[in-house]
Amino acid sequence: MLNSPLVTESTMLCLIGAMLVPMKLCDELPEYTVHYFDQRVDHFGFHKRDTFRQKYLIYDKEFVERGPIFFYCGGEMHVELHAKQTGLMFTWAREFKALLVFAEHRYYGDSMPYGETSFYGSERRGYLTTEQALADYATLAAHLKANRTGAAKSDLITWGSGYSGMLAVWMRVKYPHLAKLAYASSAPIGYYSGEVPCGKFLKSVTAVFKSESESCAQSIRRIWNVLQSMASSRDGMTFLGEAFNTCQPVRGDNISNLFRWLKESFRTISMLDFPYETDLFGKLPAYPVKEACNYLWNHQQTERDLMRATYKAVSVLYNHTGEVVCYSLDNTLRNNAGWGFQACTELIMPVCSDGMEDMFNPKAWDLKRVQRKCMNKFGVWPDPQRLKTIFGGASGLNNVENIVVTNNQRDPWFDGGILTGSEGVTVISIRNGAHGHDMRTPHDKDPISVTWARSRVRAVLRRSISPFLNYVLG
Amino acid sequence: MLNSPLVTESTMLCLIGAMLVPMKLCDELPEYTVHYFDQRVDHFGFHKRDTFRQKYLIYDKEFVERGPIFFYCGGEMHVELHAKQTGLMFTWAREFKALLVFAEHRYYGDSMPYGETSFYGSERRGYLTTEQALADYATLAAHLKANRTGAAKSDLITWGSGYSGMLAVWMRVKYPHLAKLAYASSAPIGYYSGEVPCGKFLKSVTAVFKSESESCAQSIRRIWNVLQSMASSRDGMTFLGEAFNTCQPVRGDNISNLFRWLKESFRTISMLDFPYETDLFGKLPAYPVKEACNYLWNHQQTERDLMRATYKAVSVLYNHTGEVVCYSLDNTLRNNAGWGFQACTELIMPVCSDGMEDMFNPKAWDLKRVQRKCMNKFGVWPDPQRLKTIFGGASGLNNVENIVVTNNQRDPWFDGGILTGSEGVTVISIRNGAHGHDMRTPHDKDPISVTWARSRVRAVLRRSISPFLNYVLG
Numbered sequence: 010m011l012n013s014p015l016v017t018e019s020t021m022l023c024l025i026g027a028m029l030v031p032m033k034l035c036d037e038l039p040e041y042t043v044h045y046f047d048q049r050v051d052h053f054g055f056h057k058r059d060t061f062r063q064k065y066l067i068y069d070k071e072f073v074e075r076g077p078i079f080f081y082c083g084g085e086m087h088v089e090l091h092a093k094q095t096g097l098m099f100t101w102a103r104e105f106k107a108l109l110v111f112a113e114h115r116y117y118g119d120s121m122p123y124g125e126t127s128f129y130g131s132e133r134r135g136y137l138t139t140e141q142a143l144a145d146y147a148t149l150a151a152h153l154k155a156n157r158t159g160a161a162k163s164d165l166i167t168w169g170s171g172y173s174g175m176l177a178v179w180m181r182v183k184y185p186h187l188a189k190l191a192y193a194s195s196a197p198i199g200y201y202s203g204e205v206p207c208g209k210f211l212k213s214v215t216a217v218f219k220s221e222s223e224s225c226a227q228s229i230r231r232i233w234n235v236l237q238s239m240a241s242s243r244d245g246m247t248f249l250g251e252a253f254n255t256c257q258p259v260r261g262d263n264i265s266n267l268f269r270w271l272k273e274s275f276r277t278i279s280m281l282d283f284p285y286e287t288d289l290f291g292k293l294p295a296y297p298v299k300e301a302c303n304y305l306w307n308h309q310q311t312e313r314d315l316m317r318a319t320y321k322a323v324s325v326l327y328n329h330t331g332e333v334v335c336y337s338l339d340n341t342l343r344n345n346a347g348w349g350f351q352a353c354t355e356l357i358m359p360v361c362s363d364g365m366e367d368m369f370n371p372k373a374w375d376l377k378r379v380q381r382k383c384m385n386k387f388g389v390w391p392d393p394q395r396l397k398t399i400f401g402g403a404s405g406l407n408n409v410e411n412i413v414v415t416n417n418q419r420d421p422w423f424d425g426g427i428l429t430g431s432e433g434v435t436v437i438s439i440r441n442g443a444h445g446h447d448m449r450t451p452h453d454k455d456p457i458s459v460t461w462a463r464s465r466v467r468a469v470l471r472r473s474i475s476p477f478l479n480y481v482l483g
Numbered sequence: 484m485l486n487s488p489l490v491t492e493s494t495m496l497c498l499i500g501a502m503l504v505p506m507k508l509c510d511e512l513p514e515y516t517v518h519y520f521d522q523r524v525d526h527f528g529f530h531k532r533d534t535f536r537q538k539y540l541i542y543d544k545e546f547v548e549r550g551p552i553f554f555y556c557g558g559e560m561h562v563e564l565h566a567k568q569t570g571l572m573f574t575w576a577r578e579f580k581a582l583l584v585f586a587e588h589r590y591y592g593d594s595m596p597y598g599e600t601s602f603y604g605s606e607r608r609g610y611l612t613t614e615q616a617l618a619d620y621a622t623l624a625a626h627l628k629a630n631r632t633g634a635a636k637s638d639l640i641t642w643g644s645g646y647s648g649m650l651a652v653w654m655r656v657k658y659p660h661l662a663k664l665a666y667a668s669s670a671p672i673g674y675y676s677g678e679v680p681c682g683k684f685l686k687s688v689t690a691v692f693k694s695e696s697e698s699c700a701q702s703i704r705r706i707w708n709v710l711q712s713m714a715s716s717r718d719g720m721t722f723l724g725e726a727f728n729t730c731q732p733v734r735g736d737n738i739s740n741l742f743r744w745l746k747e748s749f750r751t752i753s754m755l756d757f758p759y760e761t762d763l764f765g766k767l768p769a770y771p772v773k774e775a776c777n778y779l780w781n782h783q784q785t786e787r788d789l790m791r792a793t794y795k796a797v798s799v800l801y802n803h804t805g806e807v808v809c810y811s812l813d814n815t816l817r818n819n820a821g822w823g824f825q826a827c828t829e830l831i832m833p834v835c836s837d838g839m840e841d842m843f844n845p846k847a848w849d850l851k852r853v854q855r856k857c858m859n860k861f862g863v864w865p866d867p868q869r870l871k872t873i874f875g876g877a878s879g880l881n882n883v884e885n886i887v888v889t890n891n892q893r894d895p896w897f898d899g900g901i902l903t904g905s906e907g908v909t910v911i912s913i914r915n916g917a918h919g920h921d922m923r924t925p926h927d928k929d930p931i932s933v934t935w936a937r938s939r940v941r942a943v944l945r946r947s948i949s950p951f952l953n954y955v956l957g
Binding site for chain 2: 188354394397400408409
């Protein structure tokens with residue numbers, strides 16, 4: 010009975026651990042345990058002997074001997090957040106008798122190699138690389154297989170969404186003896202491997218808003234000029250400070266943060282356009298794009314009204330619950346030391362806008378400028394070819410196998426995904442899915458395309474570990 | 484016509500570049516060119532910006548656009564030596580229209596990251612690891628594909644024998660987007676991944692000698708006790724110095740080098756038991772095991788005669804031409820800083836002898852002792868599990884594909900090879916081949932098993948690049 014999609018992807022019930030419960034409880038994950046594992050700071054040389062404690066989460070209530078290990082490859086956030094947004098692992102744990110592991114990425118969350126000083130100097134931060142993170146995962150995976158009761162012969166399946174999805178794929182590429190199969194959702198490898206034109210991403214963000222309302226996208230396109238013109242006068246800046254409820258007065262030296270914050274808000278809203286309430290980086294309403302556009306439906310309103318409406322629109326993202334007192338111009342949503350460094354070293358993503366095909370202010374992609382900035386900030390010189398040489402990019406995966414990727418078409422990261430399948434790479438496109446949609450806990454509001462994609466992924470997973478399942482399920 | 488094994492593996496002729504020439508000339512390789520490429524000392528972090536010049540050889544006389552790249556992954560020696568012992572690449576260059584590349588391994592030959600001080604301190608020598616070496620090859624391969632005329636769409640096939648063969652396999656495992664196929668000969672991955680009992684290797688050396696003459700093996704088994712007893716008296720040591728023609732007097736503090744040197748000599752002779760004269764680390768006669776045993780046929784000779792005979796036997800290896808004036812007890816054949824370090828870090832090979840099933844003096848494998856020694860010498864603590872975690876060992880290759888390995892049964896390294904094939908891994912056993920036999924220039928004295936193995940390897944290679952070959956060969 011558990012094999013039937015109608016139960017595990019129920020329209021009204023969901024599975025937590027062994028229990029079928031009403032859907033509204035599904036946000037509550039079953040209790041996992043927290044662990045730490047000693048890792049070498051450097052896996053590839055013998056010049057340094059430092060170690061650090063890597064955090065990982067375990068859920069083993071459904072695991073039986075020789076069941077598979079679902080291994081989530083943590084990305085750019087606290088590992089608990091990954092568990093929260095990957096409910097599908099919990100949903101499937103029972104059916105697959107799987108051991109769930111969520112491993113935290115080095116230099117994020119609580120896995121700081123040198124505590125609060127982890128980013129002081131290149132000698133400390135220099136070990137934040139994708140290859141080192143993958144070696145952490147490989148070492149932890151080998152340790153778990155060797156030491157967890159019943160796991161010695163378990164097939165390990167890597168999971169990940171977004172950057173984590175990239176890592177899940179690369180685990181399969183680089184450690185095929187440890188990772189039997191990789192399942193990646195919305196993994197934008199192509200964006201970081203120089204395979205997608207720089208304008209594509211913001212065009213896709215625009216498309217998500219346009220699909221809600223043309224007028225909304227037109228309103229957003231107006232914002233930047235209005236901001237620019239208001240920022241040129243003292244009165245205008247005073248008004249902006251009030252309209253956007255900033256903690257500090259808006260001034261010439263922080264106005265660019267206001268631009269960046271607004272842009273990032275629209276980008277993020279477009280990624281997280283789920284048909285139900287979510288709580289990832291903060292609470293979001295169902296269909297947040299629609300919610301934001303409710304304030305921006307009239308692209309001909311006055312400049313001041315447009316600014317007030319814009320504030321309300323982005324508050325959908327950062328202040329859905331009304332708890333935020335004021336917005337600090339010192340911070341942006343992605344104010345994250347780890348990601349800043351990775352974006353200057355390996356994860357180079359060309360982004361540009363022309364203000365015509367997209368709804369942002371025109372901005373060219375200037376690699377030299379980025380390189381100079383990175384040199385000043387971290388003493389590193391970004392090489393946009395690097396990731397492609399190491400991992401082959403999104404289009405170079407035809408020599409590998411046992412990978413299943415899902416690409417959510419309503420996600421602006423879509424175009425950077427692995428879009429071409431092969432004998433060994435199963436590619437599933439999800440017409441109405443948002444970023445990483447399929448890996449979330451199944452929900453009665455999920456579009457059919459998401460539910461269908463999950464059943465296809467399940468079939469691939471079942472096939473890859475079928476001898477065991479046949480044995481256990483009889 | 485070139486497709487016929489009867490020509491390219493001729494009994495009386497061999498192919499150098501475009502010319503069929505009499506076999507005796509085959510030792511002469513066609514002229515390659517020497518190049519250098521700037522590599523980062525560290526590929527996996529951003530704490531260090533040092534670079535070094537990696538040496539590589541190119542032979543492009545037969546290359547045509549889109550022809551494959553035969554990429555030899557250099558190992559623990561000067562890259563020229565690899566070219567010399569891999570005549571098959573030259574032999575096949577024309578048929579495959581291939582570009583030949585021989586890349587030198589970092590910290591060997593002329594590819595020293597810090598010149599003569601490359602082994603001073605862990606900050607310098609610490610970057611000698613297999614993973615760094617593979618990243619060098621990947622970076623060089625990507626560079627060649629991007630910059631060599633006609634190579635952009637070339638399939639890259641990695642080649643290697645012995646340690647190089649291990650690297651060739653791992654290039655395919657770790658960089659499948661760059662390496663289409665790996666061809667490895669006599670690659671003893673299992674020996675270095677803790678998958679073979681420690682006694683196996685010296686038993687296999689013994690078997691090679693036994694296959695020549697039981698009495699010879701018995702003579703060698705006597706050597707160690709005789710040495711031990713002579714070393715206990717001043718007279719005995721004086722005699723040993725004369726018998727073994729040592730440059731220094733034999734004393735209590737260097738007698739262990741004499742033991743080691745003799746053992747290594749027998750090991751090496753058994754590896755290089757080719758049916759024709761060779762010139763690798765020095766000139767060797769055809770069938771060197773038989774030559775050595777010619778002096779050791781009588782295991783009942785007097786102790787002093789046995790010592791004199793032993794000297795003559797090992798002189799087959801190190802003084803075939805009679806040019807060596809005396810043997811220095813300061814050096815052993817494998818006195819090689821790079822290998823010493825690798826054998827203390829990643830390349831841990833358990834070796835023991837019992838003096839019963841093998842012809843050596845009994846010696847247990849003592850990991851703790853090795854670890855303490857390595858700690859004293861290099862400040863590193865060998866982890867015998869490490870290589871298996873990183874690469875999966877010889878028995879964990881069932882999740883990969885496009886690999887062809889040959890195992891030469893007359894090679895004592897045989898048992899550590901990848902012995903089990905799968906859908907993606909073609910395993911070819913060569914009954915009468917010595918170490919890396921199949922990769923050498925075809926020779927009229929080659930056993931049929933070697934010639935047959937080459938034709939099977941060729942078929943795998945042809946299949947893997949067939950669209951191109953079909954196009955060019957019509």
